[in-house]
Amino acid sequence: MGRYVVRRLLQMIPVFIGATLLIFLMVNVMGDPIAGLCGDRQCDPATAAQLKKEFGLDKPVWQQYLTYMGNVFTGDFGTAFNGQEVTELMSTAFPVTIRLTVVAIVFEVVIGITLGVITGLRRGRPVDTGVLLVTLVVISVPTFVTGLLLQLLLGVKWGWIRPSVSSDAPLDELILPGLVLASVSLAYVVRLTRTSIAENRRSDYVRTAIAKGLPRRRVVTRHLLRNSLIPVITFIGADVGFLMGGAIVTERIFNIHGVGYQLYQGILRQNTQTVVGFVTVLVLVFLVCNLVVDLLYAVLDPRIRYA
Amino acid sequence: MLLEVRDLHVEFRTRDGVAKAVNGVTYGVDAGETLAVLGESGSGKSVTAQAIMGILDMPPGRIAGGEILFQGQDLLKLKEEERRKIRGAGMAMIFQDALSSLNPVLTVGDQLGEMFTVHRGMSRKDARAKAVELMDRVRIPAAKERVRQYPHQFSGGMRQRIMIAMALALEPALIIADEPTTALDVTVQAQVMDLLAELQREYRIGLILITHDLGVVADVADRIAVMYAGRIVESAPVHDIYKAPAHPYTRGLLESIPRLDQKGQELYAIKGLPPNLLHIPPGCPFHPRCPMARDVCRTDVPPLYEVSPTRGSACHFWRECLDDYDG
Numbered sequence: 001m002g003r004y005v006v007r008r009l010l011q012m013i014p015v016f017i018g019a020t021l022l023i024f025l026m027v028n029v030m031g032d033p034i035a036g037l038c039g040d041r042q043c044d045p046a047t048a049a050q051l052k053k054e055f056g057l058d059k060p061v062w063q064q065y066l067t068y069m070g071n072v073f074t075g076d077f078g079t080a081f082n083g084q085e086v087t088e089l090m091s092t093a094f095p096v097t098i099r100l101t102v103v104a105i106v107f108e109v110v111i112g113i114t115l116g117v118i119t120g121l122r123r124g125r126p127v128d129t130g131v132l133l134v135t136l137v138v139i140s141v142p143t144f145v146t147g148l149l150l151q152l153l154l155g156v157k158w159g160w161i162r163p164s165v166s167s168d169a170p171l172d173e174l175i176l177p178g179l180v181l182a183s184v185s186l187a188y189v190v191r192l193t194r195t196s197i198a199e200n201r202r203s204d205y206v207r208t209a210i211a212k213g214l215p216r217r218r219v220v221t222r223h224l225l226r227n228s229l230i231p232v233i234t235f236i237g238a239d240v241g242f243l244m245g246g247a248i249v250t251e252r253i254f255n256i257h258g259v260g261y262q263l264y265q266g267i268l269r270q271n272t273q274t275v276v277g278f279v280t281v282l283v284l285v286f287l288v289c290n291l292v293v294d295l296l297y298a299v300l301d302p303r304i305r306y307a
Numbered sequence: 308m309l310l311e312v313r314d315l316h317v318e319f320r321t322r323d324g325v326a327k328a329v330n331g332v333t334y335g336v337d338a339g340e341t342l343a344v345l346g347e348s349g350s351g352k353s354v355t356a357q358a359i360m361g362i363l364d365m366p367p368g369r370i371a372g373g374e375i376l377f378q379g380q381d382l383l384k385l386k387e388e389e390r391r392k393i394r395g396a397g398m399a400m401i402f403q404d405a406l407s408s409l410n411p412v413l414t415v416g417d418q419l420g421e422m423f424t425v426h427r428g429m430s431r432k433d434a435r436a437k438a439v440e441l442m443d444r445v446r447i448p449a450a451k452e453r454v455r456q457y458p459h460q461f462s463g464g465m466r467q468r469i470m471i472a473m474a475l476a477l478e479p480a481l482i483i484a485d486e487p488t489t490a491l492d493v494t495v496q497a498q499v500m501d502l503l504a505e506l507q508r509e510y511r512i513g514l515i516l517i518t519h520d521l522g523v524v525a526d527v528a529d530r531i532a533v534m535y536a537g538r539i540v541e542s543a544p545v546h547d548i549y550k551a552p553a554h555p556y557t558r559g560l561l562e563s564i565p566r567l568d569q570k571g572q573e574l575y576a577i578k579g580l581p582p583n584l585l586h587i588p589p590g591c592p593f594h595p596r597c598p599m600a601r602d603v604c605r606t607d608v609p610p611l612y613e614v615s616p617t618r619g620s621a622c623h624f625w626r627e628c629l630d631d632y633d634g
Contacts, residue, residue, distance in 0.1 A: 204402060205407065209410070211360055211395070212421065213394030214395075214425055303411055303412075
């Protein structure tokens with residue numbers, strides 16, 4: 001196991017370099033970062049040249065990348081053009097997004113798995129058909145439609161929630177955005193759990209568990225669920241990384257000042273440092289999530305042993 | 308009698324109609340007795356066992372009639388919760404494929420111990436000790452260490468021993484073993500079968516041994532019930548059957564065992580296939596494959612004729628069958 005972790009960590013290095021280099025190059029292609037600084041007017045050439053020198057933009061790209069990475073590893077993600085430290089932006093944005101992601105994951109786990117188990121055990125019955133239909137709708141309708149619709153109905157028309165989340169984003173205001181963020185994955189979790197449960201339900205070891213005279217509840221929770229959740233937990237684990245970075249649409253709709261919001265603003269304003277910094281961290285989050293999922297797999301299924 | 312199955316009928320609803328898997332099975336087992344239930348796949352032997360255990364998938368399965376008396380009590384009249392308490396404690400089952408029948412993500416210790424925590428309310432620690440004791444009992448070496456291992460870490464024979472230990476855990480009065488050695492290597496088969504027979508004698512367990520292996524039967528069974536198309540076609544003490552079968556189907560089974568003195572000759576096989584349970588032929592269900600079939604076999608369902616006080620045969624011409632045999 002230890003050797004496996006080391007190997008996986010080493011494998012993360014090229015992936016990390018590749019991903020960050022790619023984003024670095026792409027941001028460079030995006031256009032002249034200085035252009036955005038002077039508002040609508042053209043910058044005067046002398047100022048532009050000075051700014052370029054100050055930010056190191058006059059050097060070749062590969063050198064910029066190396067300098068940047070060197071700084072990143074000392075915890076310096078650079079300064080946004082408005083003078084704010086990128087790390088400072090992160091320290092306000094990430095907690096918000098993490099909270100949002102946690103809400104979303106809780107929805108996926110609680111509602112997704114519960115519905116999946118119920119439908120899996122009652123396959124072909126009205127509950128099953130109904131839930132299946134709803135999941136299909138949720139999967140097919142884009143998140144911004146679901147999000148805007150719910151915001152309009154619950155927030156504006158009926159006034160049950162605040163349509164726009166306040167800047168410190170307390171947990172209770174994140175419930176609806178969390179649900180919206182989770183919706184598509186939630187639907188997949190339901191379907192994945194359902195299939196898995198329905199498949200394992202007919203398995204020999206479940207029959208053994210019944211033949212042992214175990215109460216139905218124990219058969220389901222201890223024998224059926226434990227096995228059926230292996231693929232589901234893998235999915236949810238990988239989804240954590242995805243939700244962290246993929247909250248752009250949801251954060252935009254509900255005006256949440258999290259990672260997605262900052263990234264969006266960064267791209268819009270051609271704020272290179274912000275974009276590269278946030279993406280770098282997201283790449284790391286993604287890699288770590290995937291590693292944790294793989295390790296979790298071995299914990300859940302003792303037949304899998306990494307050497 | 309420990310267990311008596313009377314005129315049991317089980318049906319399965321399928322898309323193409325109702326499959327009649329069990330059509331009036333009657334058999335019984337005494338304490339300490341071994342009944343071998345013999346038959347091809349689809350003959351209803353496993354379905355009958357599942358009906359006794361109460362682990363039939365319902366739906367699509369349905370018990371269409373009959374009684375299952377266990378220690379004098381009709382199981383079919385009990386509530387599910389009462390039946391659950393009998394499962395494991397009063398009667399237990401050993402399945403064919405131990406690898407798929409054991410839960411892959413729980414240690415064998417957990418799976419054995421569960422019998423005690425659930426049925427006896429024991430603490431986990433005591434249950435663990437009991438699990439080790441049981442593994443010792445079925446002669447699994449280094450039980451104390453191996454109790455923490457998972458099913459896939461055991462060999463096929465050892466896994467089946469664990470199944471046996473699990474069935475034995477609460478010292479049930481009845482054990483149903485559904486082809487317990489079919490999935491094992493031949494060398495291991497004998498060991499596992501011997502162990503099962505030994506424990507059965509020791510605890511005076513009533514054993515129903517479901518098998519299609521006549522070789523196994525001769526050694527351990529007291530009585531044999533031969534099933535065909537969901538019916539008992541012959542029921543007799545084991546020696547009677549081997550001496551002379553009273554049903555052409557039993558005879559076909561016996562003749563299809565390879566024998567040393569017939570080396571080089573073509574192996575006998577019963578012609579044709581078992582009937583489709585959706586359309587069981589009228590009359591004797593075996594008549595399309597029977598070398599002795601006559602007109603009456605096509606119209607009249609043979610009852611279980613009394614051949615002797617301990618023996619029955621569902622063949623109109625059982626006498627002829629018996630006299631003919633020169634095995």
